[in-house]
Amino acid sequence: MMDSVPRKQGDPTATSMRFQNLIRLSAALMLSALWSGLARGATGGEPAAVVQVDVAACLAAAAADDMDKAGPACAAVIDNEKTAKPDLVKALVARGALLARHDQIDRAIADDSRALQLDPTLADVFNARGELWLKKGDKPKAVQDFGAALKIDPNHEKAKANHRAMARELERIGAQMAVAGKPSFNCAGARRPVEKAICANHELADLDREVYAANARVIREARDADEARKLQHEQDDFIVRRNAGFGRPGYDMKKAMQERLQRLNGADGY
Known part of the structure; x- marks a missing residue:
């Protein structure tokens, strides 16, 4: 049996073995890098964990x-x-x-x-x-x-x-x-100074229309004909006082109309 002879540096067989070893090492390193990359997050270097959104x-x-x-x-x-x-x-x-x-x-x-x-x-x-x-x-x-x-x-x-x-x-x-700024009467037929003043003022016109509508409602809801006549008489008196007071010193027609509306609607506003 022949003793093993040390191979020289230029021996082709030794070179082949070293090359195969390098291939194995390179493959191992590539696999290692691949697994490492899969285990790292996109920020680089941080292990990627599956985020559980609660x-x-x-x-x-x-x-x-x-x-x-x-x-x-x-x-x-x-x-x-x-x-x-x-x-x-x-x-x-x-x-x-x-x-x-x-x-x-x-x-x-x-x-x-x-x-x-x-x-x-x-x-x-x-x-x-x-x-x-x-x-x-x-x-x-x-x-x-x-x-x-x-x-x-x-x-x-x-x-x-x-x-x-x-x-x-x-x-x-x-x-x-549609009726904003329009009173309860036709301004084209207005003759009295008080009516003309109401037609010329949108706020007064709205108040006049609201007073008229509220009065119509309370009369419609009256318990009987006598109560309805009484309520209409109160409205007629208010109109007479409004027309007589208009233009006099200290008379505030807007305030008078607001008070009349509040009286018709009651304390609760209805």
């Missing part, structure tokens, strides 16, 4: 009306880019409702609007945002949202009631605008 904490805090807990809990969900769309919508709606209960109207509208951008099929959220627009005094936007809710769900009871009420309100406003 929407339950947000929903629970909002349901409990706990602003202190809901604020950070919901923000953690809403501001996280990894939050799934359904959870994001839930968090926005929950926080929006909470903000609305605490009269943070603009922030609540912003959350509801973002939720509706993500999911425009939420009838409840359209109705809720409509009620918020109403609180801000934006009746056209409120009606639009109530209508949108009804398109999604024609049987949505709250949206139906809100839309019906707003339709009546807009109708009333339209009727008021």
Whole structure:
């Protein structure tokens, strides 16, 4: 049996073995780098962990009306880019409702609007945002949202009631605008100085029309004919006093008409 002979530096067999060892080492290093890269986050160097977005904490805090807990809990969900769309919508709606209960109207509208951008099929959220627009005094936007809710769900009871009420309100406003600045009588036939003064002043004209309408209502609601005649007699006396007092020093016709209207409407304004 032959003794092993040390291979010379230039031996092709030794070179081949060293090359194979280098290949194995390089492959091992590449695998190591690959696994390391998969385990690191996009920020570089930080281990990537699977982010668990806890929407339950947000929903629970909002349901409990706990602003202190809901604020950070919901923000953690809403501001996280990894939050799934359904959870994001839930968090926005929950926080929006909470903000609305605490009269943070603009922030609540912003959350509801973002939720509706993500999911425009939420009838409840359209109705809720409509009620918020109403609180801000934006009746056209409120009606639009109530209508949108009804398109999604024609049987949505709250949206139906809100839309019906707003339709009546807009109708009333339209009727008021149509007669704004017009008294109860035709100014074209005005002959008395007091009547001409009322026609020339929109505020006095509105008061005259309101007094006339209020008087007609109380007479219509009178218990019997005798009471109705008595009420009309009181109105006729007021007109006589108004006409006689107009133009005299110290007579305030606007104040007199306001007092008459208050008397007709009663202490509760009706």
